[in-house]
Amino acid sequence: MKQLLIASLLALAATPLLADQPSAACAAKRARIESEISQAQAQGRQQQLAGLQKALRANQSHCTDALLAAERESDIQKATKKVAEREQKLKKAQAKGDPQKIAHQQGELDKARSDLTEAQKPLLP
Incomplete structure (x- = not known):
């Protein structure tokens, strides 16, 4: 009984230390x-x-972990939206047939996809 009491007190004493981590x-x-x-x-x-x-x-x-998860989800949604927008712009450029605009929009789409990939990376390395 005495050992249980000591163990409980030690656990309670360590709790604030763990909360600061x-x-x-x-x-x-x-x-x-x-x-x-x-x-x-x-x-x-x-x-x-x-x-x-x-x-x-x-x-x-x-x-907090919850805050980081919410930020990550928001970043993924924004990046997904940006990829969809860039895909639409590339399709318009392809429809017009201007090679410079197509190349420019392809570069923008590649950048948006890279940003999406970065946003989708796990929180921990």
């Missing part, structure tokens, strides 16, 4: 942001740096 997904996002901050600093991009620092503060104070 960020989830693996939040930690991975934080690491990505920190890497981008280093790149922005190295290249002297002050506006991007300010935005990244703001994102890092938001990650440190508000990041």
Whole structure:
């Protein structure tokens, strides 16, 4: 009985310590942001740096797995919509037969598909 009481007290004492630990997904996002901050600093991009620092503060104070999942789903939906729009524009360009417009729209579609693939990547590396 005494051992059970001690084990319970230890578990309760450790709970706040565990609550302060960020989830693996939040930690991975934080690491990505920190890497981008280093790149922005190295290249002297002050506006991007300010935005990244703001994102890092938001990650440190508000990041949850549920929030990341919702953001990811939103990003996937936006990227899917963009791919559909780019496909329509490519079809219009193909109907007109202008090789320059076709090439341009194909490039835009390729970029949109790349963005969709990036959005679909799992939260954890």
